Amino acid sequence: MPKQVDHDARRTAIAQALWRVARVRGLEKVSLREVAAEAGISLGQLQHYFVNRQQLMVFAMEFMSRKNVERVTERLIAVDGTDHRARLRAIALEMLPIDEDARVGSLLNIDFLLEAARNDTLREHVRQRTAALRGLLEGQIALAVQAGDVSPDRDARAEAGLLIALADGLRTHFHLGTHTADEVVSLMDGHLDRLLGESGGRKPR
Amino acid sequence: MPKQVDHDARRTAIAQALWRVARVRGLEKVSLREVAAEAGISLGQLQHYFVNRQQLMVFAMEFMSRKNVERVTERLIAVDGTDHRARLRAIALEMLPIDEDARVGSLLNIDFLLEAARNDTLREHVRQRTAALRGLLEGQIALAVQAGDVSPDRDARAEAGLLIALADGLRTHFHLGTHTADEVVSLMDGHLDRLLGESGGRKPR
Numbered sequence: 001m002p003k004q005v006d007h008d009a010r011r012t013a014i015a016q017a018l019w020r021v022a023r024v025r026g027l028e029k030v031s032l033r034e035v036a037a038e039a040g041i042s043l044g045q046l047q048h049y050f051v052n053r054q055q056l057m058v059f060a061m062e063f064m065s066r067k068n069v070e071r072v073t074e075r076l077i078a079v080d081g082t083d084h085r086a087r088l089r090a091i092a093l094e095m096l097p098i099d100e101d102a103r104v105g106s107l108l109n110i111d112f113l114l115e116a117a118r119n120d121t122l123r124e125h126v127r128q129r130t131a132a133l134r135g136l137l138e139g140q141i142a143l144a145v146q147a148g149d150v151s152p153d154r155d156a157r158a159e160a161g162l163l164i165a166l167a168d169g170l171r172t173h174f175h176l177g178t179h180t181a182d183e184v185v186s187l188m189d190g191h192l193d194r195l196l197g198e199s200g201g202r203k204p205r
Numbered sequence: 206m207p208k209q210v211d212h213d214a215r216r217t218a219i220a221q222a223l224w225r226v227a228r229v230r231g232l233e234k235v236s237l238r239e240v241a242a243e244a245g246i247s248l249g250q251l252q253h254y255f256v257n258r259q260q261l262m263v264f265a266m267e268f269m270s271r272k273n274v275e276r277v278t279e280r281l282i283a284v285d286g287t288d289h290r291a292r293l294r295a296i297a298l299e300m301l302p303i304d305e306d307a308r309v310g311s312l313l314n315i316d317f318l319l320e321a322a323r324n325d326t327l328r329e330h331v332r333q334r335t336a337a338l339r340g341l342l343e344g345q346i347a348l349a350v351q352a353g354d355v356s357p358d359r360d361a362r363a364e365a366g367l368l369i370a371l372a373d374g375l376r377t378h379f380h381l382g383t384h385t386a387d388e389v390v391s392l393m394d395g396h397l398d399r400l401l402g403e404s405g406g407r408k409p410r
Contacts (some may be wrong), residue, residue, distance in 0.1 A: 026323055028233055054217050107322060114319045117312060117380040118231055155395075162371065162392055165378055169370030172377075175322040178335050180364065187367055190360075194399055 011049055014039050015063040018056060023104050027111035032056065053157050058125055064105050065129055068094060072136075084144035085196045091137060094190060095167035096184050097174045103181075104173045113168075134160045141195075149196055159195060166191060216254055219244050220268040223261060228309050230317035237261065253367075263330055266317055269310050270334055289349035290401050296342060297397060300372035301389050302379045308386075311376045314326060318373075339365045346400075354401055364400060369395060 009096040017039035022030050032053055036046040050056040075090040097103040116122035137160035150159075170184045179187065211395040222244035227235050238259055241251040280295040302308040321327035342365035349355040355364075375389045384392065 026319075032295060033308055051299060110319055110322060113377055113381060114231075114315055117315060117377070123382055126381050127383060130378070130381070158392060158395055161378075161384065161388070162396060165374030165384075165392065166367065166371045167374065169372065170375030171209075172318055172322075172373055173335070173366075173370055176331050176335070177328055178332060182364070187370065190363055191367060 007049070009205075011059065012063065014041075014046060014056070015060040015107070018060045019064075019104065019108060022060075022108050022111065027057065027108055028115055054119070054121060057112065057115070057122065060148060061109075061125065061129075061182055064108070068105070082147070084140070084147055085150045085192065088137075088144065088196070089192055092163060092188050093142060094176060095133075095164070095171070095184065096181075096188060097171055098181055103174075107175055110172060110175060130164065134164060137163055143191060144196065154195065163191070212254070213245075215246075216264065217268065219251060219254060219261070220265040223265045223267075223373075224309065224313060227313050232262070232313055232318055256311060259324070259326060262317065262320070262327065266330065266334075269313070272312070285368065287352070289345070289352055289354045290397065293342075293345055293349065293401070294394070294397055296345065296369060297372060297393055299378070299384075300338075300369070301393060302376055303386055308379075312380055315377060315380060316374060335369065342368055348375065349401065357399065368396070 014035060018030065018035045021034050021038050022072060032046055032050070032052075033043050035056065036043045039046065046056075050059065072091055072094045075094060076087060079090055092176045094102075097106045112122070116126045134157070138156045141150060141154070141156040141159050145152055145154065145156060150156075157168070167188065170179065170187060173179050174181060174184050219240060223235065223240045224287070226239050226243050237251055237255070239249050240261065243246045244251065251261075255264065262316075277296055277299045281292060282293055284291045286292070302311045316362065317327070318331060321331045338364070343361045346355060346361040346364050350357055350359065350361060353376075355361075372393065375384065375392060378384050379389050381384060
């Protein structure tokens with residue numbers, strides 16, 4: 001091991017170890033000791049970075065959020081800036097369990113939301129993340145309204161709130177086995193068609 | 206204590222004790238011993254009815270579901286049978302945390318969904334419950350389509366799936382503090398307006 005430890009790299013390795021352990025057993029049952037073992041370091045070394053479980057969980061969620069933002073950004077780069085449907089869909093799909101990475105992330109995200117529902121610090125963290133996502137969606141919908149792709153009757157802020165709640169609910173029901181991944185995408189597409197189909201003379205599916 | 210124990214009453218008392226304990230600490234952290242103490246009986250007496258935690262949880266969820274069905278039925282009785290909007294809204298509101306009872310129930314329901322996401326027996330139980338609710342909503346939407354209150358473009362089954370996912374997502378975000386109870390109701394009303402407003406010439410809000 002080099003004398004000069006790369007602290008960012010180690011933090012990231014610890015977060016990845018947490019995700020690997022949590023993926024199997026659920027976030028709420030993971031101990032710091034197990035995460036240290038999975039990351040191949042001692043408990044003391046881990047506690048040098050994260051003094052308790054909550055600090056580690058917040059870091060791990062932020063790590064996941066950053067990965068999500070990177071994925072959304074990549075998708076948006078590939079999409080024509082004036083194609084508002086494609087842009088909204090790119091963001092919406094990133095909230096759904098459409099591939100293996102997103103499935104693990106979304107299962108752990110459900111665990112995190114649950115723990116946050118009873119923990120003020122985590123709840124505040126979720127609230128900020130949700131507000132940022134809602135802002136992004138709201139801006140995108142407002143642009144689509146300006147371009148005439150979404151009816152001016154629609155309230156961009158309310159629609160953004162609906163989209164996030166819908167994506168979270170669909171995700172939960174995917175993990176419960178109510179809907180397949182394809183059904184989840186199809187239901188979201190139906191909702192987007194309503195949002196985008198009314199004013200443009202586009203035929204709803 | 207009477208010699209002749211009323212077993213149904215005792216089961217119900219145990220389920221209520223579980224809810225009281227879980228309300229504070231979260232369902233996943235509740236032990237059978239704590240529930241027995243809360244119900245004022247011994248652990249052995251409790252195990253006479255429920256041999257393990259999972260049996261107790263399934264019973265408690267069914268107990269909650271029955272209470273929900275009773276509440277929906279009461280609401281529907283109070284509503285004109287041809288007023289499809291009012292009937293759909295009655296069912297939808299019952300899925301939202303609109304009063305203290307519903308809030309406790311929905312917080313515990315989130316706990317239950319989480320545990321179910323990793324437990325095959327519980328997942329099967331949730332799947333059946335969701336299928337029953339979806340059937341109820343689908344039938345109600347199909348009636349509204351027949352009556353011309355919902356556009357025939359709409360697929361009743363897909364719309365029922367969307368409504369359930371939306372309600373679950375809104376509920377979670379209520380408990381996370383993203384939306385107040387009023388905002389949750391207002392977002393759901395907006396969604397119902399879209400569903401019911403397109404063909405009837407009703408003006409969307």
